[in-house]
Amino acid sequence: MTERRPNRTLGPDHDTFWAYCNQGEFRLQQCNTCSKIQWPPTPMCNECLSDEFTWTPMSGRATINTYCTFERPYYKECPPPWEAILVELEEGPLFMSNPKGFSVEGKERGTPVKVTFLDCEDDAGPFKLPVFELAD
Amino acid sequence: MANRVVEHDRLKKLKDTVAVVGVGESDYVGDYRSGAKGNAAEKGSGALNSYQLAATALKRALDDAGLTKDDIDGLVVGGPMSTERTCEVLGINASWCVSGDAPRGIIAAVQAINAGLCHTVALVYGNAQRSMNTQYGGPQAMGGDGILSYVYYAPWGMTSQGGLYSMMFRRHQLVYGTTEEQLGAVSVAFRKHASMNPNAIMKERFTIEDYMNSRYISEPFHLFDYCLINDGGVAFIIQRRDMANGKQIPINISGIGWSEMDIDSTQLRPRLKDFYLPAHHAVREQVYPMAGYGPKDVDVYATYDSFSTHLLFSLEGFGFCEPGEGGAFIQDGRIEIGGEIPCNTSGGMLSESYMQSWNHQPELVRQLRHQYAGTEREVKGAEVGQYVHDVAGKCLSVIYTRGN
Numbered sequence: 001m002t003e004r005r006p007n008r009t010l011g012p013d014h015d016t017f018w019a020y021c022n023q024g025e026f027r028l029q030q031c032n033t034c035s036k037i038q039w040p041p042t043p044m045c046n047e048c049l050s051d052e053f054t055w056t057p058m059s060g061r062a063t064i065n066t067y068c069t070f071e072r073p074y075y076k077e078c079p080p081p082w083e084a085i086l087v088e089l090e091e092g093p094l095f096m097s098n099p100k101g102f103s104v105e106g107k108e109r110g111t112p113v114k115v116t117f118l119d120c121e122d123d124a125g126p127f128k129l130p131v132f133e134l135a136d
Numbered sequence: 137m138a139n140r141v142v143e144h145d146r147l148k149k150l151k152d153t154v155a156v157v158g159v160g161e162s163d164y165v166g167d168y169r170s171g172a173k174g175n176a177a178e179k180g181s182g183a184l185n186s187y188q189l190a191a192t193a194l195k196r197a198l199d200d201a202g203l204t205k206d207d208i209d210g211l212v213v214g215g216p217m218s219t220e221r222t223c224e225v226l227g228i229n230a231s232w233c234v235s236g237d238a239p240r241g242i243i244a245a246v247q248a249i250n251a252g253l254c255h256t257v258a259l260v261y262g263n264a265q266r267s268m269n270t271q272y273g274g275p276q277a278m279g280g281d282g283i284l285s286y287v288y289y290a291p292w293g294m295t296s297q298g299g300l301y302s303m304m305f306r307r308h309q310l311v312y313g314t315t316e317e318q319l320g321a322v323s324v325a326f327r328k329h330a331s332m333n334p335n336a337i338m339k340e341r342f343t344i345e346d347y348m349n350s351r352y353i354s355e356p357f358h359l360f361d362y363c364l365i366n367d368g369g370v371a372f373i374i375q376r377r378d379m380a381n382g383k384q385i386p387i388n389i390s391g392i393g394w395s396e397m398d399i400d401s402t403q404l405r406p407r408l409k410d411f412y413l414p415a416h417h418a419v420r421e422q423v424y425p426m427a428g429y430g431p432k433d434v435d436v437y438a439t440y441d442s443f444s445t446h447l448l449f450s451l452e453g454f455g456f457c458e459p460g461e462g463g464a465f466i467q468d469g470r471i472e473i474g475g476e477i478p479c480n481t482s483g484g485m486l487s488e489s490y491m492q493s494w495n496h497q498p499e500l501v502r503q504l505r506h507q508y509a510g511t512e513r514e515v516k517g518a519e520v521g522q523y524v525h526d527v528a529g530k531c532l533s534v535i536y537t538r539g540n
Contacts, residue, residue: 009287
């Protein structure tokens with residue numbers, strides 16, 4: 001089933017991120033010079049000022065850093081209680097997302113999770129949204 | 137992060153060169169209770185505008201200082217106002233003018249005055265955010281698009297500063313075992329302080345039990361962890377110390393400090409991994425040596441408090457307690473007037489008025505003037521006041537002392 005979601009930020013580089021997601025691939029920009037991984041997409045490496053990047057596949061493995069549960073509606077597409085989690089990717093970046101197939105209630109920091117994709121849709125059309133489920 | 141060099145000798149030369157000589161603000165309560173039958177004004181009513189609120193505050197600050205607008209030769213403009221229109225409305229052609237929040241404005245003005253660009257700076261803020269129905273979360277938050285930490289994550293339903301700060305407190309809970317009951321001490325204390333302040337919007341005291349029973353907005357945050365949304369204006373006047381006319385006891389600006397922490401801010405690393413501690417520590421290395429005081433010398437303290445949890449983090453970051461100990465430290469009245477370190481003694485943004493760093497400054501000034509002497513609101517014998525600002529990728533601090 002396709003879920004309606006609030007609009008993505010689109011444009012140069014952002015479009016590339018979502019295009020990979022739509023293929024079921026979780027890739028982030030990695031600097032060709034110093035290897036720093038950037039998120040969200042950026043025009044220039046903020047470590048070494050290079051503008052040459054490779055969209056590198058992430059392992060999809062991550063751990064839970066923190067989370068919250070919205071009990072007040074902010075987006076009509078996201079009715080409360082609405083859970084958001086911040087995960088720390090194995091490669092280092094922090095990634096805001098949603099839990100899939102579990103509730104954050106009582107979860108410890110460091111709980112292992114892995115990426116999966118949800119079929120979603122916004123004003124710009126259908127897309128796949130990276131979310132995280134508990135790792136085995 | 138680049139190596140920081142703190143030029144203590146240069147900073148110390150600025151100590152006590154500039155003083156706050158006048159403060160004023162709009163009628164927070166009257167403007168808030170302007171709805172039918174004294175209820176809260178409707179959001180989006182358009183009843184008030186930011187310039188009018190700023191002008192009211194400035195007139196009061198000038199009266200307080202015993203100055204006229206012709207004495208003003210510098211301006212700092214805060215809130216959703218343009219410098220051009222603000223100066224036009226106030227009728228001031230200044231020789232120096234910038235935009236900024238209160239602590240950035242203070243630090244910039246101290247520099248400008250010492251550089252000889254101006255001598256008497258009015259810092260003015262007006263924000264009719266309730267009348268304008270300004271949104272801090274959801275599809276229209278801060279204009280609704282772009283790369284901003286709580287706008288970018290819309291597809292995941294993540295929005296609002298409250299969402300981010302509730303995650304920050306949750307992280308503190310997960311790392312250190314801090315509890316909601318412990319955090320509740322902040323909003324209980326600030327409300328108690330507001331109950332003593334005629335110009336505070338929310339005056340009805342509540343208990344920890346009331347706090348725990350209040351609804352969640354973004355769990356773990358309850359309603360009372362959130363600041364108000366109201367209209368208001370604030371102004372204060374800072375002047376070259378040797379020019380102060382003596383109408384009020386000049387309150388010296390004795391310490392300043394500033395550290396940005398913006399790298400990876402959209403990822404929320406400074407907040408959610410680092411709790412802004414590196415920025416707190418960098419500012420500590422400026423503001424305390426410059427003033428010649430440390431946390432143990434601070435008599436009255438104020439922190440930016442869009443959310444209760446700011447207090448926890450800033451007390452830990454500035455060395456009032458160790459990282460992780462904040463939850464226990466703020467208990468037993470320690471942060472209340474009469475306690476060891478009275479915090480946000482006007483009620484702050486949680487209970488007095490959401491003036492985005494501006495309302496804290498007049499309160500510290502009045503406490504150091506001993507203007508509340510003989511009332512329950514008085515912090516007895518206060519000589520040293522500190523403001524800490526840790527929000528949106530930066531930390532700043534100002535230390536005020538009572539002049540002679």
